[in-house]
Amino acid sequence: SNTKNFHFNVEWKSVTRLCHRKPVLTVNGEYPGPTIAVHEGDNVRIVVTNKVATNTTIHWHGVRQLRTGWADGPAYITQCPIGAGKSFTYSFSVVNQRGTLWWHAHFSWQRASVHGAFIIYPRTPFPFSLPAPLQPDIPLIFGEWWNGDVEVVEREMMLHGGGPNISDAYTINGLPGPLYPCSTKDTFVQTIEPGKTYLLRLINAALNDELFFAIANHNLTVVEIDAAYTKPFSSPAILIAPGQTTNVLLTADQVPVPADDSSAMFAMAARPYLTSVFPFNNSTTVGFFKYQTSSTKIQENYNPPAISPPFTLPNNLPALEDTQFATQFLGSLRSLASDDYPCNVPETVDKRIVATVSLNLQDCPLNETCKGYLNKRFYASMNNQSFVRPSTSILESHYRNLSAGFSTDFPENPPYVFNYTGVNPVTENMNTEFGTKLFRVPFGTRLEIVLQDTNFLNPENHPIHVHGHNFFIVGRGFGNFDLEKDPKGYNLVDPPERNTVAVPMGGWAAIRLVADNPGVWFVHCHLEEHTSWGLALGFIVENGKEPSQCLLPPPSDLPPC
Numbered sequence: 001s002n003t004k005n006f007h008f009n010v011e012w013k014s015v016t017r018l019c020h021r022k023p024v025l026t027v028n029g030e031y032p033g034p035t036i037a038v039h040e041g042d043n044v045r046i047v048v049t050n051k052v053a054t055n056t057t058i059h060w061h062g063v064r065q066l067r068t069g070w071a072d073g074p075a076y077i078t079q080c081p082i083g084a085g086k087s088f089t090y091s092f093s094v095v096n097q098r099g100t101l102w103w104h105a106h107f108s109w110q111r112a113s114v115h116g117a118f119i120i121y122p123r124t125p126f127p128f129s130l131p132a133p134l135q136p137d138i139p140l141i142f143g144e145w146w147n148g149d150v151e152v153v154e155r156e157m158m159l160h161g162g163g164p165n166i167s168d169a170y171t172i173n174g175l176p177g178p179l180y181p182c183s184t185k186d187t188f189v190q191t192i193e194p195g196k197t198y199l200l201r202l203i204n205a206a207l208n209d210e211l212f213f214a215i216a217n218h219n220l221t222v223v224e225i226d227a228a229y230t231k232p233f234s235s236p237a238i239l240i241a242p243g244q245t246t247n248v249l250l251t252a253d254q255v256p257v258p259a260d261d262s263s264a265m266f267a268m269a270a271r272p273y274l275t276s277v278f279p280f281n282n283s284t285t286v287g288f289f290k291y292q293t294s295s296t297k298i299q300e301n302y303n304p305p306a307i308s309p310p311f312t313l314p315n316n317l318p319a320l321e322d323t324q325f326a327t328q329f330l331g332s333l334r335s336l337a338s339d340d341y342p343c344n345v346p347e348t349v350d351k352r353i354v355a356t357v358s359l360n361l362q363d364c365p366l367n368e369t370c371k372g373y374l375n376k377r378f379y380a381s382m383n384n385q386s387f388v389r390p391s392t393s394i395l396e397s398h399y400r401n402l403s404a405g406f407s408t409d410f411p412e413n414p415p416y417v418f419n420y421t422g423v424n425p426v427t428e429n430m431n432t433e434f435g436t437k438l439f440r441v442p443f444g445t446r447l448e449i450v451l452q453d454t455n456f457l458n459p460e461n462h463p464i465h466v467h468g469h470n471f472f473i474v475g476r477g478f479g480n481f482d483l484e485k486d487p488k489g490y491n492l493v494d495p496p497e498r499n500t501v502a503v504p505m506g507g508w509a510a511i512r513l514v515a516d517n518p519g520v521w522f523v524h525c526h527l528e529e530h531t532s533w534g535l536a537l538g539f540i541v542e543n544g545k546e547p548s549q550c551l552l553p554p555p556s557d558l559p560p561c
């Protein structure tokens with residue numbers, strides 16, 4: 001197999017958006033960062049050099065890291081951060097995976113600007129048919145832009161205990177588009193040729209918002225989610241949570257008026273789904289697909305003109321709070337489950353964990369003012385455990401058989417059971433416990449985790465991401481999970497396979513996986529504010545009996561804490 005080498009310099013770069021110029025943390029000076037493109041089966045070596053004064057790490061979101069947990073990236077879970085001036089080589093192979101993933105910094109809120117596409121090209125043809133010859137594929141990364149310093153936003157939020165300042169814009173490939181002040185020239189424009197089909201690789205790198213996406217006058221055919229093929233289906237719009245990726249086919253099937261530039265422009269737009277996520281940026285990022293007509297030639301470095309309204313937003317873009325569309329869209333996602341790509345969902349499980357996913361409040365320290373609810377501080381938890389990152393690497397402690405900094409007694413059930421989704425549960429005990437609790441499973445354990453949203457303060461769709469494993473979403477529903485009734489309705493035939501699931505607000509999602517990757521794995525909400533508040537847990541998968549079922553030894557340049 002081939003080895004592909006990359007070099008990432010984490011460095012500041014001055015970037016201007018919305019007429020605000022500021023230093024932005026980047027990889028190799030690019031915002032968004034460079035695309036990593038490899039082939040299934042490749043060995044990948046990425047030397048990351050930290051050229052700034054703060055710590056950093058990089059996570060390859062969705063890459064399974066079989067036996068190479070050392071290269072996974074979350075700070076203090078699988079490694080100590082890369083210090084100023086230091087380098088670390090992430091070395092792993094991409095086995096039995098293909099499609100669109102992404103990479104991002106996994107230290108504080110650095111991922112706001114330190115992120116990019118991670119594409120694994122398949123060794124075999126796509127299992128879906130193409131209406132027209134496939135053109136070079138197009139990554140579309142959704143993000144958020146803050147006029148201010150993102151590190152300060154995070155620090156202030158943790159100091160005053162309230163929600164963070166909202167971002168000033170959503171972006172498509174780093175560009176906010178014409179609906180924001182001072183932004184018409186910062187609009188993403190992609191030229192396409194009439195009659196051809198394009199593979200769009202959608203990535204939601206936004207910190208705190210689940211997004212709808214649509215293109216005016218065009219339907220999209222969903223073919224893959226989180227680098228797993230799906231049964232293709234056509235949809236007027238897409239719903240995508242932070243952390244998730246979605247591949248769609250776009251066929252340029254409209255007929256623009258010849259030589260009329262404005263009729264050849266089709267707006268694409270992304271905006272949030274839920275308004276209950278607070279604080280919440282209620283704005284829309286817009287870009288354009290521009291048909292190549294007789295008056296426009298595709299040039300290598302096509303430099304689009306400034307885009308100024310009027311243009312129309314895609315009328316197929318769902319409205320805020322369109323839960324009906326959201327539910328129907330998510331319900332349409334099915335594993336391909338073919339002979340070539342079978343669905344390996346465990347039909348029975350060895351262990352079931354039921355975990356609440358919630359916001360909490362904590363009393364404000366004496367003589368301080370807190371900006372959460374009722375003059376208290378916000379926290380977040382799973383089964384009432386607010387996850388505290390230790391100051392050493394858990395994976396290293398585990399490997400060296402030290403128990404320093406963590407324990408393995410994460411509760412397998414909620415500490416108390418009541419009507420989680422009823423009205424006004426604020427009357428319940430809102431405090432949380434703080435600690436670094438994981439659970440431990442033998443190699444090969446067939447595991448089910450039921451994620452139960454609670455109505456504490458706010459029902460929200462929490463995008464829960466599991467490191468080191470893909471999982472199958474065997475069930476989801478609104479209200480309280482019913483252990484007697486709900487498992488009977490599980491889809492064990494073609495449930496969608498993902499690495500990030502949006503737990504329905506005021507509802508639950510049940511996921512199943514086979515714990516076949518020895519190491520220490522982080523599980524957390526991919527809304528960055530919730531990760532900061534402790535909405536996370538970890539689990540340890542023990543080594544198996546065969547040498548091929550054991551974690552590899554640590555790389556020699558692993559950073560010390």
Ligand code: C2O
Nearest residue numbers: 059061074243465
């Ligand atoms: Cu995409 Cu733990 O992260």
